[in-house]
Each structure stands twice: as C-alpha cells, then as structure tokens.
Amino acid sequence: MADGQSWTFSEANQRANRLAWYLRWAQGVTLGTNVGVFCDNSPEGVTLLVAISKAGGVYVVVDSKSPAERMRYIFTDSDCSLILTTAALALYLPSDLSQTVVLIDQYVDRCIPLTRPYPNLPPQGRAEDLVYVLYTSGTTGQPKGVMVTRANVTHFAMTAQSHLPLAAGLRLLQSFSLSFDAAGYAVYLALCRGSTAVFPGSDLVAAAAQCDLIVATPTFLSRLDLDQLPRLRYIICGAEPFPDSLLAQLAAHAELFNLYGPTETTIAVTGSRLAVGKPISIGRPFSGTHAYIVDAQDRLVPIGVVGDLWIGGPTVTAGYVNRLEQTAAKFRPNPFGPGRVYQTGDRARWLPSGEIEYLGRRDNQIKLGGFRIELEEIETALHKYPSVERCLTLMRDNRLVAYVQPLTVDLPQLKQHLRQQLPHYMVPAEYILLERFEVNTNGKIDRTRLPS
Structure with missing residues (x-):
C-alpha cells in the first residue's frame, strides 16, 4: 500500500513475473x-527486487538520494x-555510466501488458548463490559491498518470523530505504x-496511522507522535542502540521488540522483548545463530564480563565484494564450532538472564x-577538499560534528563538496573550524581539548 493505492499478493506477483x-x-x-x-522506497521498488x-x-540497490560519485562507484x-x-x-x-539503463515505466510498463498471465519462472540456483549485494560505509574511504546468499536470506526469513x-x-510500515538491510523486514518477512x-509515500x-506494526530506528520513532497512531x-x-529515555514512552503505546544484526549477518540475528523495569538488551540469538563474547585472546568470557561480540551460523554472509583482505580479517573459521564467525567489532556482555547487553563499538564506527x-x-x-589540512569527525548529542583545520577553509564550498561525495546521512550537521588541532604527547589529536 502507498498513497491510497494497493496491490494484492497476486497482483504484485504478476508484476514481478512480467x-x-x-x-x-x-x-x-x-x-x-x-x-x-536505482529506486526510492515504494512498492514498485520492492517489485524490482523480487523480479x-x-x-x-x-x-x-542504490538509494535515489545518493550522490553521483557514490552511485558510480557502487x-x-x-x-x-x-x-x-x-x-x-x-x-x-550520472550521465557517464557505462551500464545499460532500463526505464521500467517507459518500456516495460507501457509495452508489455498485464492483461495476460505471467507464470513464475522455473526456480534455479543453489543455496550459496547470491541474492543481493548491499553497500555499507567502509574504513578505506569507499563503501564496501556485503554479499548475501540465498541460504542467508532463507534462514533469516524462516527463523526471525x-x-x-x-x-x-497485519499492516507493517516500511520506513527504511531499500538500500538498507532493515528493509528486509518488509521485503522478506511481510511477503513470507x-x-x-505500507509505504510512507x-x-x-x-501511512503510519494505518499500521499495526512499525519497524524503525529509535531515532525515527522519537519523531513520531504515537498518539496519532490508533492501530x-x-x-x-x-539498526541503532536503544536509548533508555524512549522505553517508557514507546512501551505505553505498543509491545516493544529490540533487534540486533550487522549487515554482514543478514538483517537481524538476536531479539528481545523490552519492558519497563527490565534491563535493555539485544536479547538472545535466533534459532540456529550462535553468539560468542570473547576477550583479547579470543577466549569465551563468563557472564557479566565485557568482550567482543562474534556471530556464527547460517546467516553469516559470504564476505565483501573485491576485498579479500578485509573479508579474511572480519570473517574467520569458527573456533568454537562449525562454519565461520563474523567479528562484529561490537562490545557486549552476557546478562544473568541469558540475554546480551550491547555496549557500543570498539572502533570508529557509529x-x-x-x-x-x-x-x-x-x-x-x-x-579530498584541497584546502583541508587536518580533520576529525565525531558524533556528539546524536549529531555528526566535523572539526577542520585551518580557519581559512571556505565552509559553504566544503559543505557542497561533501554533499557531492557522501550520502545525506553522512554529511556533518555541524562544522568547527580550527587554526590548529591540539595534540597529546604521542602527536595524536587530543580529543579532550576539542572545543564543543
């Protein structure tokens, strides 16, 4: 459903088959x-993926709001x-793309009528064949593509439900960009x-007022007036840590679930039902998924001890496109059982209840x-902006802040440069220009002396 229009499952299947x-x-x-x-968040976009x-x-999938350089790279x-x-x-x-571009609404929708039935294509392929490649932010300065297999998606769909x-x-609000793995809730779980x-349109x-179920980030939910959502x-x-401050507000309106899962482990691998008075956690692993919390020597830690979170099981993906070294560094043979594990880079600990408490990142990812x-x-x-000599980016009060040296940087031009380089959610909300960064005894930027 979107903007008052709706398709039945049969109609959607016919469009996808065509x-x-x-x-x-x-x-x-x-x-x-x-x-x-190259699509927006719409029923037509989901039809493309299914087809x-x-x-x-x-x-x-590349989101329609992505900058040209990112589109070209992906x-x-x-x-x-x-x-x-x-x-x-x-x-x-971008006008210089080498790929063939097909305008679905100009050719397929106009020239191939829906007046005749289109049967399902005969199934083909193996469990290890890919379904999609999804690009996430990368430490090298370019996004990296995560390769997700049929086996990954099938296990997620069968166990998460x-x-x-x-x-x-049940009506589910699909609030995520289709280039974001959390859109899999609508693409796979709703279909299964x-x-x-229901799409925002x-x-x-x-749209939200028509829904029984909303799948969204805490940030998105904090901006909704839940009193306007009677269903x-x-x-x-x-998709992000759940803040204590939202618990009572959301729990007063609906049953509340908190899920966890990096893109590299296919959408979601753990879940918890939240309630006022209960510690906030990311819950227990879904069926078939294994969660390990290890110390610096890769040894399992006891309950209550903080360590690094690893995920194993059938939803661990095939690795990164064209990045053998990064794949080998993050995906490794499981030392505690069969298969491989993905080293998430997240810090966590086991609670006495058998659930996992998420404690943030161990690196520079947010x-x-x-x-x-x-x-x-x-x-x-x-x-990449010519006059930037040194820079640092932080998240402060849920906003991206960029510190830039020197003071003479042309700030409007720098912002325009970033909008051409990065997706909108990665462009800093605040910029602080510095004559120079203060450094510590090791010559590194002293973060304690940065102006607020």
Missing part, C-alpha cells in the same frame, strides 16, 4: 547477473551490467507471512538514524 521474464529473455539476466536498482531474484539475478565495483530505474529518477543518474509478531493481514507492507503520518500494536526497533557510518569515510571525503 519483469522477471523481460529481464531473462530481453536483457539476458541469468543466475549470478548483477543488476543495479531480479526470480530471474536469478543479484540486486544491487555500480562499477559490483560489476553491474544493467541498471533498472524510472524516467523521473534517471535524471539523477517465529520470534516476531508477524501474521497474515502474508502481512501488508507523500504522507508519513497517514499501533507492535514496535520493532533496530550508527546514526539507523545507518552504519565509518567516520573514516567522512574524513577521507573531507581530506
């Missing part, structure tokens, strides 16, 4: 073909030969359970508005 047959026979999409998708999967392809790095979009959105694509309040007829995905409040029964939070951000990527973009 496009899948077109991709297979007219564009040569087959098993393992990487297909770029590509039906044709055997691998979808690579489509090239992922080796996409084809990009699907609409005539309106195509205006925002048993932990969450999803049922046929027969729930209705032009009126977020009106609301369930809230699923994820989450803001549900998006995972490597601060080094912002700093790399800052350093």
Whole structure:
C-alpha cells in the first residue's frame, strides 16, 4: 500500500513475473547477473527486487538520494551490467555510466501488458548463490559491498518470523530505504507471512496511522507522535542502540521488540522483548545463530564480563565484494564450532538472564538514524577538499560534528563538496573550524581539548 493505492499478493506477483521474464529473455539476466536498482522506497521498488531474484539475478540497490560519485562507484565495483530505474529518477543518474539503463515505466510498463498471465519462472540456483549485494560505509574511504546468499536470506526469513509478531493481514510500515538491510523486514518477512507492507509515500503520518506494526530506528520513532497512531500494536526497533529515555514512552503505546544484526549477518540475528523495569538488551540469538563474547585472546568470557561480540551460523554472509583482505580479517573459521564467525567489532556482555547487553563499538564506527557510518569515510571525503589540512569527525548529542583545520577553509564550498561525495546521512550537521588541532604527547589529536 502507498498513497491510497494497493496491490494484492497476486497482483504484485504478476508484476514481478512480467519483469522477471523481460529481464531473462530481453536483457539476458541469468543466475549470478548483477543488476543495479536505482529506486526510492515504494512498492514498485520492492517489485524490482523480487523480479531480479526470480530471474536469478543479484540486486544491487542504490538509494535515489545518493550522490553521483557514490552511485558510480557502487555500480562499477559490483560489476553491474544493467541498471533498472524510472524516467523521473534517471535524471539523477550520472550521465557517464557505462551500464545499460532500463526505464521500467517507459518500456516495460507501457509495452508489455498485464492483461495476460505471467507464470513464475522455473526456480534455479543453489543455496550459496547470491541474492543481493548491499553497500555499507567502509574504513578505506569507499563503501564496501556485503554479499548475501540465498541460504542467508532463507534462514533469516524462516527463523526471525517465529520470534516476531508477524501474521497474515497485519499492516507493517516500511520506513527504511531499500538500500538498507532493515528493509528486509518488509521485503522478506511481510511477503513470507502474508502481512501488508505500507509505504510512507507523500504522507508519513497517514501511512503510519494505518499500521499495526512499525519497524524503525529509535531515532525515527522519537519523531513520531504515537498518539496519532490508533492501530499501533507492535514496535520493532533496530539498526541503532536503544536509548533508555524512549522505553517508557514507546512501551505505553505498543509491545516493544529490540533487534540486533550487522549487515554482514543478514538483517537481524538476536531479539528481545523490552519492558519497563527490565534491563535493555539485544536479547538472545535466533534459532540456529550462535553468539560468542570473547576477550583479547579470543577466549569465551563468563557472564557479566565485557568482550567482543562474534556471530556464527547460517546467516553469516559470504564476505565483501573485491576485498579479500578485509573479508579474511572480519570473517574467520569458527573456533568454537562449525562454519565461520563474523567479528562484529561490537562490545557486549552476557546478562544473568541469558540475554546480551550491547555496549557500543570498539572502533570508529557509529550508527546514526539507523545507518552504519565509518567516520573514516567522512574524513577521507573531507581530506579530498584541497584546502583541508587536518580533520576529525565525531558524533556528539546524536549529531555528526566535523572539526577542520585551518580557519581559512571556505565552509559553504566544503559543505557542497561533501554533499557531492557522501550520502545525506553522512554529511556533518555541524562544522568547527580550527587554526590548529591540539595534540597529546604521542602527536595524536587530543580529543579532550576539542572545543564543543
């Protein structure tokens, strides 16, 4: 559902089948073909993803608000030969792309009628074949693509639904960009359970008021007036740490669930039902998932001791596109059981209840508005501006703050430069120009002496 229009599952399947047959026979999409998708958060966008999967392809979504340089990098790095979009959105694509661009609304929708039935394509492929590649912020200054397999998605869809309040007829607000892995709640769980995905369209409040269930970040939820949502029964939070200050407010309106899962472990791997008076946690691992908390010597730690969180099980993804060294560094053979583990970089500890308490990052990665951000990527973009000599980026009061040396930097031009380099959620909200950074005895920036 979106802006008063709705499709049944049968209608949506027909649209996806029509496009899948077109991709297979007219564009040569087959098993393992990487297909770029340049779309917004809409039912049509979800149809593109389903159609590509039906044709055997691998979808690579780039959000319609992404800067040109990021689009160009992702489509090239992922080796996409084809990009699907609409005539309106195509205006925002870089003009020098080498890929074939197909305007779905101008060709497929107009030239291939829906008046005849389109059967499902015969299934093909293996569990280890890819479904999608999703790009996240990277420490090298460029985003990195996470390769997610059919086995990963299938296990997530089959196990997560048993932990969450999803049922046929339930209306779910799909608030996430389709380039964000949390959109998988609508793409996979809603489709598997027969729930209705409601898209914000032009009126977020009106869309939310139709929903029984909202899946969103705490930041998103803090901006909603829940008193205007009479149908609301369930809230699923994820993609960023859950703040204590929101618990009583949200719990007064709905049953509240808190989920955890890096992109590298396929959407969500642990979950907890939150309640006032109960410690906030990310819960227990979903069925088949294994969580390990280890010390600096990679030994399991006892209850209550803080360590590094590793995740093992069928949802651990295949690694990063074209980054063998980074894949080897973050994904390793499981020393405690079969398969591999992903080293999340998160700090955590076991609670006596058997749930896991999340305690933040051990590196320079943050989450803001549900998006995972490597601060080094912002700093790399800052350093590309010619007059920036030194810089540092921090998150303060839930805002990105950029410290930049020297004082003479042209700030309006610098902001424009960043908007061309980074997605909107990575552009700092505040800039502080410095004559010079104060340093400590090791010659490193002294963060304790930064102006606020």
